Amino acid sequence: MPARPPMGRDHGGIQALDRAFLILDVMADAGGEAKLTEIAATAGLNVSTCHHLISTLHNWGYVARGPNSRSYVLGSRILHLSAACLRQVDLPRRAQSFVDRLNDQTQEAVQLAIMQDTNLVNILRREARHAVRVDAGFGGNANAAHAAATGKAILAWLPPSELDRIVADKGLTAFTPNTITDIEALKEELRLTRRRGFSIDREEFRPGVICLGAAIRDHAGAVVGSISVSSPAFRATQDYLDQIKVHLIAVTDELSAELGAPGATLRGSIKSIAAE
Template structure:
């Protein structure tokens, strides 16, 4: 027989653990690919093209360039070029090198590239541990992170026999307040960042257990900080309970979270305690490995 969880055989000899790497919001829009291909080149935003041209010009230049030089190379009048560069400076992509010295690229693009690479690395980095945790518990396990205000699942290790029907990923993206992965991250973010996420997403009700007030969510996040893990107690989907814990990088900052999902029928108190303990242990192990690997 397979491994037993809380007195129930939920993993049989034929059970299979499926690892699924998620590519974030872009992957959810695959249905629109044909439309995008058909419309390719039909609609171009001129200001975006011009801004990208300026970035490419500055990237190719060995030194800072004067405004007039950038305008000439981009084929723009000086006024238009100035407005575009001013926007890029304000957004942190271009630096004003000082009086009479012109403009140059900042490190912002490099930072974005490195951040994106770290995200891909994190999925690969955690893969073996998450598959192991899923097999050990006989439950589906997820890795998620915040991308702006969106909660994005980066990796899943699924066990077919858990009988848990996962919530739609598009719904989960705006449901950080109702998920274990989301609350595990929100609990450690600065207050102003949490408020910004809430202002963009709202506090939508999904079940009669969903937290829908800022006061209740604030108290819930305090609970998460005190206990070291988060709980989705049928808050996103009726009949599904999840336990989540945060992952920290080498600086101690929370960068992602993991969670395990189970049907409420199996969620006895001993089972809940066991799952919470194992999820927290796996999160700590991954955080320790991240810290050591990046020093």
């Protein structure tokens, strides 16, 4: 992690900005979530000053309330900046060899996607090698984050307030009879996605298409995109999907490591999809 710059007016800085950036650093070092008193103590600030600064960061979306409202988490604006930074260094270029490898291993269609504000955007795709291929909807799916495996892999790790904002803007369109169109059911699906470490689209976006997706993380642990593999439903047996899952998770973990993400997660390495 880069060293923090010297703080204070003596170093040509603005004290309030120094403190605000320090708060974000402290939260990142704490794993992205911390209580107000913990942040204040670590940053060397009194609780009142720290609360005012966090309130401003909250107004800008850089900080959000935690799931139990007794802590704070890094907000969606951090993801926006991180995604913009990755786009600057060309995420498709960085991910291309990983997507190609996954395409070789699975012989199925592979997609790389990111969230741009409330839009799900596919930025790289490799077609299936099989004679019978699927149309997983490479284009025109900006409002399909709740239905597509790539979208659910990203939504699962967003703050609740950001998920609510995306749903309020895009709605929960029913693309197929299997699409989740109830917000509470979607939240439960995203909870399961977090638990198992990958997402599943069970013919929710395209009839006859099953997709598995997994998140890509950066050096701060923030989700900056996702990769999915799409298979025709007739090929998607339990054993087949379990094999795809192993390759998918290995690729996304390795790509995340290349982007600086801490540690290997070994997501879903034990449970089969049928056990979920």
